Amino acid sequence: MNNPLKAQKTNRLRAFTLIELLVVISIIVILSGLVIGVAGFVQQKAATTKAKAQFKLVEMALEEYKRDAGVLPSIYDKEGLSIYMMLFGDGVGEDGILSDEEAASPLVDGEPDLIGAGPGRAEVYLAELDPASNSQKMLKLRSSGEPVPVAVVDPWGKPWRFRSGADNNPMNPDFDIWSAGGDAKWDTDDDIKNW
Numbered sequence: 001m002n003n004p005l006k007a008q009k010t011n012r013l014r015a016f017t018l019i020e021l022l023v024v025i026s027i028i029v030i031l032s033g034l035v036i037g038v039a040g041f042v043q044q045k046a047a048t049t050k051a052k053a054q055f056k057l058v059e060m061a062l063e064e065y066k067r068d069a070g071v072l073p074s075i076y077d078k079e080g081l082s083i084y085m086m087l088f089g090d091g092v093g094e095d096g097i098l099s100d101e102e103a104a105s106p107l108v109d110g111e112p113d114l115i116g117a118g119p120g121r122a123e124v125y126l127a128e129l130d131p132a133s134n135s136q137k138m139l140k141l142r143s144s145g146e147p148v149p150v151a152v153v154d155p156w157g158k159p160w161r162f163r164s165g166a167d168n169n170p171m172n173p174d175f176d177i178w179s180a181g182g183d184a185k186w187d188t189d190d191d192i193k194n195w
Helices: 004-014 018-069 081-087
Strands: 075-077 139-141 149-152 161-164 175-179
Touching: 018 081, 018 175, 075 081, 081 149
Parallel strands: none
Antiparallel strands: 075 161, 139 149, 161 175
16 A cells, blocks of 8 residues: 555655755855865965075075175176076176176086086085976976076065175165065065065
């Protein structure tokens, strides 16, 4: 004896209503939005922490370079390449500055030149600037795959800026180094700078 009323009641208990499905989908969307938002915040925080660590590495290496060379060259650099030339030493002369003539030379090959540290030795102040490994992703390399950097960049892919010398009006007595931070806008709270 089949009771149609009992069968209909049983079917209602097994099925989801449209309202229940919409509630479940809404909860999933809200939770995924929270996860994505938190993940973005965590990534931004990690990039800021990495930028501060890179900043300290570069700052300490520049201090060491200045101690060895006696003075930093008078430079205002918007691409961070003078940082690369001083601290990794590719294609530079004794002055630590890459001229246009030197930049066009085939000697600029991504390897440190044999200068500054005595006979037959190159002085590498910051090994993280090695274009062959680029493990810290501090260098933006040429698109052709050549190990010659185009810029020394922060974790957001924007160039570190550097200035030294009285003619360039640094805020610090020795040198300034700075990054615009994650928003790529100057004079905001996320700027990383040494003044």
